[in-house]
Amino acid sequence: MLSLAKFSLATFACAAAPAFGAAQSFVAPQGEGAFAVSAPHVLVDGKTVVNDALVVVEHGKVREVLDAKQKSKADGLPVVAHDGWVSAGMIAARSHLATRGEVEEPKRALNPQARILDVVDFAHPELQAALRSGITTIVVAPSDSNLIAGQSAIIKTHGRTVLDADAHLVIAPAGSALRINREPTSYPGAMAMLEREFERPMGAVADVAAGKLPVLLEVQDRDELARALDFAAKHKLKGALSHASLAGELAADVKKSGLSAIVGPFGPGTAPRPLDSVLALAKESVPLAFGLEFGSAPEELRWSAVMCARRGLANDHAWNALTSHAAAILGLEKRVGTLRAGCDADLVLWSGPPLELTSRVKGVFVGGVHVWGGQQ
Amino acid sequence: MLAIASLLVCGFAAEPAFVPVSPAIGAAAAFLNAPAADPAPGAAVPAFAADAATGDVGASGEPFVGQDPVEKGDKPAGDDPKDKEGADKDKAAKDKNGKSKDDDKDEKKDKPKPKPTPPKPKGPPLAVRADKLYVRPDRVLEGVTVLIDDGRIAAVGTDVKVPEGVRTLQAKVVTAGFIDGWSSFALDPAAFGDERISPSSTALDAVDPYVDARWEREVLRGGVTAYRVQTAPHTRIGGLGAVLRFHPGKLAQDSALSSDCSLALTLSSARGGDDVFERAADTERVLGAIADGWAYLQEKNEYKHELAAWEKAIADKQKELDDGFKKAKKDREKAQADAKDKGTEFKEKEYKEDKKPKAPRYDEDREVLARAANGELPVVVEAHSAVQIRALLESARKFKRARLVLAGGAEARRFAKELAELRIPVLLSPQPMGFYVESAISSGGLGLAAELEDAGVEVLLGSGGADGLASRDLPLLASLAVGHGLSPKAALAALTTRPARVFDIADKVGSVEIGREADLVLFDGEPFAAATKVKSVICGGDLVVEE
Numbered sequence A: 001m002l003s004l005a006k007f008s009l010a011t012f013a014c015a016a017a018p019a020f021g022a023a024q025s026f027v028a029p030q031g032e033g034a035f036a037v038s039a040p041h042v043l044v045d046g047k048t049v050v051n052d053a054l055v056v057v058e059h060g061k062v063r064e065v066l067d068a069k070q071k072s073k074a075d076g077l078p079v080v081a082h083d084g085w086v087s088a089g090m091i092a093a094r095s096h097l098a099t100r101g102e103v104e105e106p107k108r109a110l111n112p113q114a115r116i117l118d119v120v121d122f123a124h125p126e127l128q129a130a131l132r133s134g135i136t137t138i139v140v141a142p143s144d145s146n147l148i149a150g151q152s153a154i155i156k157t158h159g160r161t162v163l164d165a166d167a168h169l170v171i172a173p174a175g176s177a178l179r180i181n182r183e184p185t186s187y188p189g190a191m192a193m194l195e196r197e198f199e200r201p202m203g204a205v206a207d208v209a210a211g212k213l214p215v216l217l218e219v220q221d222r223d224e225l226a227r228a229l230d231f232a233a234k235h236k237l238k239g240a241l242s243h244a245s246l247a248g249e250l251a252a253d254v255k256k257s258g259l260s261a262i263v264g265p266f267g268p269g270t271a272p273r274p275l276d277s278v279l280a281l282a283k284e285s286v287p288l289a290f291g292l293e294f295g296s297a298p299e300e301l302r303w304s305a306v307m308c309a310r311r312g313l314a315n316d317h318a319w320n321a322l323t324s325h326a327a328a329i330l331g332l333e334k335r336v337g338t339l340r341a342g343c344d345a346d347l348v349l350w351s352g353p354p355l356e357l358t359s360r361v362k363g364v365f366v367g368g369v370h371v372w373g374g375q376q
Numbered sequence B: 001m002l003a004i005a006s007l008l009v010c011g012f013a014a015e016p017a018f019v020p021v022s023p024a025i026g027a028a029a030a031f032l033n034a035p036a037a038d039p040a041p042g043a044a045v046p047a048f049a050a051d052a053a054t055g056d057v058g059a060s061g062e063p064f065v066g067q068d069p070v071e072k073g074d075k076p077a078g079d080d081p082k083d084k085e086g087a088d089k090d091k092a093a094k095d096k097n098g099k100s101k102d103d104d105k106d107e108k109k110d111k112p113k114p115k116p117t118p119p120k121p122k123g124p125p126l127a128v129r130a131d132k133l134y135v136r137p138d139r140v141l142e143g144v145t146v147l148i149d150d151g152r153i154a155a156v157g158t159d160v161k162v163p164e165g166v167r168t169l170q171a172k173v174v175t176a177g178f179i180d181g182w183s184s185f186a187l188d189p190a191a192f193g194d195e196r197i198s199p200s201s202t203a204l205d206a207v208d209p210y211v212d213a214r215w216e217r218e219v220l221r222g223g224v225t226a227y228r229v230q231t232a233p234h235t236r237i238g239g240l241g242a243v244l245r246f247h248p249g250k251l252a253q254d255s256a257l258s259s260d261c262s263l264a265l266t267l268s269s270a271r272g273g274d275d276v277f278e279r280a281a282d283t284e285r286v287l288g289a290i291a292d293g294w295a296y297l298q299e300k301n302e303y304k305h306e307l308a309a310w311e312k313a314i315a316d317k318q319k320e321l322d323d324g325f326k327k328a329k330k331d332r333e334k335a336q337a338d339a340k341d342k343g344t345e346f347k348e349k350e351y352k353e354d355k356k357p358k359a360p361r362y363d364e365d366r367e368v369l370a371r372a373a374n375g376e377l378p379v380v381v382e383a384h385s386a387v388q389i390r391a392l393l394e395s396a397r398k399f400k401r402a403r404l405v406l407a408g409g410a411e412a413r414r415f416a417k418e419l420a421e422l423r424i425p426v427l428l429s430p431q432p433m434g435f436y437v438e439s440a441i442s443s444g445g446l447g448l449a450a451e452l453e454d455a456g457v458e459v460l461l462g463s464g465g466a467d468g469l470a471s472r473d474l475p476l477l478a479s480l481a482v483g484h485g486l487s488p489k490a491a492l493a494a495l496t497t498r499p500a501r502v503f504d505i506a507d508k509v510g511s512v513e514i515g516r517e518a519d520l521v522l523f524d525g526e527p528f529a530a531a532t533k534v535k536s537v538i539c540g541g542d543l544v545v546e547e
Helices: A009-014 A068-074 A125-132 A187-199 A203-209 A222-234 A247-257 A272-283 A299-311 A315-322 A324-329 B002-009 B023-031 B086-097 B101-110 B213-220 B276-323 B325-342 B364-373 B386-398 B412-421 B448-454 B468-483 B488-495 B497-502
Strands: A035-045 A048-058 A061-066 A079-081 A085-088 A090-095 A135-140 A148-151 A153-156 A162-164 A169-171 A215-219 A239-243 A260-263 A288-290 A347-350 A361-366 A369-373 B126-136 B139-149 B152-157 B167-176 B178-183 B224-229 B237-245 B258-266 B379-383 B404-408 B426-428 B459-461 B520-523 B534-539 B542-545
Touching: A035 A061, A035 A315, A035 A347, A048 A068, A061 A068, A090 A288, A090 A299, A090 A324, A125 A135, A125 A361, A125 A369, A169 A203, A187 A203, A187 A222, A215 A222, A222 A247, A247 A260, A247 A272, A260 A272, A272 A288, A272 A299, A288 A299, A288 A315, A288 A324, A299 A315, A299 B468, A315 A324, B126 B520, B167 B534, B178 B468, B178 B488, B178 B497, B213 B224, B213 B468, B213 B534, B213 B542, B224 B468, B258 B276, B258 B364, B276 B325, B276 B364, B276 B379, B276 B386, B379 B386, B386 B404, B386 B412, B412 B448, B426 B448, B448 B459, B448 B488, B459 B468, B459 B488, B459 B497, B468 B488, B488 B497
Parallel strands: A035 A079, A035 A085, A090 A135, A169 A215, A215 A239, A239 A260, A260 A288, B126 B167, B178 B224, B258 B379, B379 B404, B404 B426, B426 B459
Antiparallel strands: A035 A048, A048 A061, A085 A347, A135 A153, A148 A169, A153 A162, A347 A361, A361 A369, B126 B139, B139 B152, B167 B520, B224 B237, B237 B258, B520 B534, B534 B542
16 A cells, blocks of 8 residues: 555645755657656645655556556656656646637637647647646637637647547637627527527537536636526536536536536735635535736746745645546546546646746646657 | 825734734744734834845945945935926926916816825735645744734734634645736836836826726636836836735725836847847847936935035125124224225125036936936836846946846847846746747746746746736746746745835845744745645735635
8 A cells, every 4th residue: 555645735845945955857768668757745636645756657647656666567667867856747727828819710609610729730849848847738719708618628738639539519608708799698698699509519519418528617707607607507408517606606506517617817906805716616515727818928827826825825726627536527537637547747847846936837748758858 | 195194104013802822823923033022013123134044135235336426315404406496396397287286276176186096994804724834935834923003014923812802714834925926917008108108107097996896806716916007118218117915895096005016128039139239239229228317316316515615605605704894894894994085986796606506407217217317116117138137237237226128138148147247137927928938048948937947037927917817827827936946935936025115115025934924825835836726815814715
């Protein structure tokens, strides 16, 4: 058995100090085949830290995480020695990265068959920037400017890996989707249009109505949220609320709906209400994940979680929202978000505890392939 | 203002109960290098003349080179333009507004200005027991007690005796309250983009005095106790800045640490549009303010010399006349008699009077610019592009007395050496926003603070003023800078001692030394760790945040 240390406040605090600016450099493995990453602390998930550990990687997956006593199991494998923390890669549960702004159909309000994957530029430097800040999996979504905005995709930030080409249908019964020069022009009009689509559902809408395709419900204000929750209940929608910055003020209703919540990003100066809303959702155990906005820097994802942690969200909860909970919301909990055996070897090598802003990403592996940091 | 001044000057010395008497405390005080026996701790204490840690010397202490020296604060004796030209000023005011001063008074009656709250007695004495106390970033004491009385720090030491009945707070780590050197908290929205702001406009007039105390507590919970605010942050000349406290229950104006801590200039690439020459002209125009101030200073100086020469000439003439009075009278009588004898007309001897030199016209704005050019007032120049920063450095070389501070400085990297040489502090706001935070090209990048610090530049940190509430997140922004290479010690200095020194409030706040006003933050861990929580905050001696 692994000796599991509690990932407590104490471990966060006491490990904060060491080695600022010290040149921490590891040597990445060459070629294919199994190898191991050794580190003083390995964060398997929000609650589990293995000290003095080895992460064994085989065929691009995590084979196992070994503690000090079991290390002999990895004898003979090449070892990447890292003098810090190792965690799973973070997940941005909503973003518009690598789309060059092509996230909205300007003339039609209903675009159930539009796929964001068709505009994703896998060579875009934004993906590299996300990678460097420890984000290895992202949801790329169309914007909230159309009633049915299109289908989102889930990709890795390296290697053109598509985890889900049609992950959600993005539905925005919100002010952001109303226009003066095309329908819908009003809330009632928007709801009527949506109902019409769901009366005789076709294509992606049919998948949603059948419960096969989750939705990303883009709403802002509380009245929009309340309407969206009613609609979701009526049509038994699965999926997540996106934005809904005050959803926590209706936390019990959100919990009842069975929907998850994708919150953030929260920049410096975010008002107390949206932050308290996150705490309320967490208290009601609504599954949480963090998302990015247009033009937001990837660094904002972790920053948002730290803002919530400062406000009172438990550290392990904040970390899970960045990783394992986000994976579960996306239905990918067996593939990404943790370092449990069998998961993709998306490893982030940190200089210190990952939720400390004083810690930095020193290296990244995606699918067992060294993609950034360290020495070749 | 009078109320504030009296609060500042009144010292703990007046209250004998807690003056350290035991030799042990005396020794502790000596160790802290604090003016333990200073009778008036409110008076300027040159605590930061030379910072051993960073080797910085107050820029104002530099020898003057090149131009006509004007002593700091030197005003021609009995020739204070404010007195002498008061009449002119009133006249000008009347000309401008078509109203006299009395009219203004009437107007004041109609429109009540926020009344200063009466100076209420300071809160009860407090004691703080700290496992670890950052007296200053480079001076850490363990297991100490800080005694606070009458709003000030009365004693710091390992065996300070806490008088009976004094409430004692416990904390793992205690630091001086953080100062946000670049904030827009409580700034009236209308004052944000006002292009008519002039150098003598004061930020104190642009701050909402009735800001909701809940917002203040929000920021205090982050450990930030004071902020510098500047009117119209985006206009060319933003007027006089102020350093205010987040003090719930007190008007911002009453909790001011400084009502004229800086003059702000903004160089913006947005102005002048695409035309490179117009942009250059704009830069020249903005930095020209310093030159204008210098010119005014010289005019005043010239006037001072000319007036002295004139007065001397008049006095000499007077003496000559007095001495030769009898002879002159005799000569005159003789000349009169001669004229009568000869029947010619008698002509009085004419004396030509020297023309009295004319004082330069009193100009409120130029007075402020003159103080800035003379180094009495730091000048915070927001500039980002290399071209602007180079222009700033040129100004710094030309006007050696001016104490310039570079704010923003996205492309300051390549000027790090020069900034260090010219002792120009750089006020940064390390933001997690903006796309390529790692890149050195589009924004300063989060590593900028560390790189400048390593080059010997004094780095200050601020929340950037984009959002008033961002002051709350200043410690997190500092953590980001630490994550990108800035030492925690430098980061702590960037939030405490450095802004205090640069904005001339080091005698009041920025360190936990005897005689300073008591702005303290009580943490349950190291200040830049994410899991650390602020337990309590003491602001001006009052316990304003309590767990």
